[in-house]
Amino acid sequence: MKRERAVAQEVVPEAEFRSYYGRPVIKPPIWHEPHMPTYLYLGGVSGVSSSMAVMARLTGRTRLDRTARVAAAAGAALGAGLLSAELGRPERFLNMFRVFKLTSPMSVGSWILAAHGGLSAAALAGDLTGILPAAGDAALLATAVTGPLTATYTAVLVADTAVPAWHEAYRELPFLFAGSAMAAAGAAGMLGTPPAHAGPARAVAALGAGVETVAGHLMERRLGFLGEPYQVGRAGRLMRAARVLTAGGGLLAVVAGRSRALNAVSGLALTAGSLCTRFGILAAGRAxxxxxxxxxxxxxxxxDEAS
Structure with a gap:
């Protein structure tokens, strides 16, 4: 009787994880560095900068309006170039426009990027040349729609994969990307505009830094075991650097005021933080x-939960 009771009380130890010779189950992302993470960064800068340009235009802040238009157009153009380079041959990017497939984030994203890039270029051309300024302003107002989509669709593109660290973070990644884009675009506005005219850019940067910091913390906390790739190795170092740079840059943006030095330091820190975030996310996905x-x-x- 005692023996039967002892046998019943025995606990079978949980089996350790094993796989077939430790080989990966899925193929790792083939995206290249620095092409893809820089493209993600530039798309965020372009999208939020266009929205910031709209607000600056409507409130009569001409200096910030010009800077934001330049950042939006340059970000879209350079981002499209990097995406073409990532695809290997430029014609592959053009082939994206042969169809429009709502169920494909890459297809929808390509059309969004093309529309936003064209509108941003037209908005900047109208402002710089003075030719058809009303048409340029109309294009700028249209970027109020394409801008937020450009800044965040890449989060859907990343999450709509089989990569565990990306797919399982689908709830927080749009907020993380949006916050990072706001911080980076605000930084561009601070660096390219005299401090006396860069108040809204500082506000956007500080708000974005806060959103990115909170979203990143919530993402790693909710993912638990799957959040490990964001915390160890190269990805962990990049994400920790991103948090320090973003939080520090955001705090400086709050207190910078009209100090050129503080505006410059804050803008550079936020720019570096946003880039570290994009490179860190790519590294975590690969890991x-x-x-x-x-x-x-x-x-x-x-x-086990289903059974």
Whole structure:
């Protein structure tokens, strides 16, 4: 009787994770550096800068309006160039426009980027040349729609994959990307506009820094086990650097006022922080795809919960 009771009380130890010779279950992302993370950064800068230009135009802030238009047009043009380089041949980017597929984030994103790039270029041309200024302002107002989409659609593009660290973070990634884009665009406005005229840019930068910091913290906390790739290795170093730079730059933006030095330091810190965020997210995705436990363990847990 005692023996039966002892056997009943024995606990089978939980089996350690194993995979087939430790080989990855899914293929790692083939996106290249610095092309893809820089493209993600430039898209965010362009999208939020266009929205900032709209607000500056409507409130009569001509200096900030000019800076934001330049940042929006340059970000869209350079981003399109980097995306073409990432695809290997420029004609592949043009082939994206042969169809419009709502179920494909890449297809929808390509059309958004093309529309936003054209509108941003027209808005800047109307302002710089003085030719058809009303048409330029109309194009600028249209970017109030395409700008936010350009700044955030890349989060959907990243999350709509089988990469565990990206796919499972689909709730927070749009907020993380939006906050990072606001911080970077605000930084561009601070660096390109005299401090006396850069008040709204400082506000956008500080708000974006706060949104990015909170979204990143909530993402890693909710992901738990799947948040490890964001905390260790190269990705961990980049994400920690991003948090320090973004938080520090955001605080400086609040207190910078008309100080040229503080505006410059804040803008540079926020720019570096936004770039670190994009490179860190790419590195975390690669790490989670390369290690099979991040694919298999969550699947087993879901099966156990369902049974």
């Amino acid at each position: 989670s795809a390369a290690d099979p436990k991040y694919t298999v363990v969550p699947q087993r847990r879901r099966l």
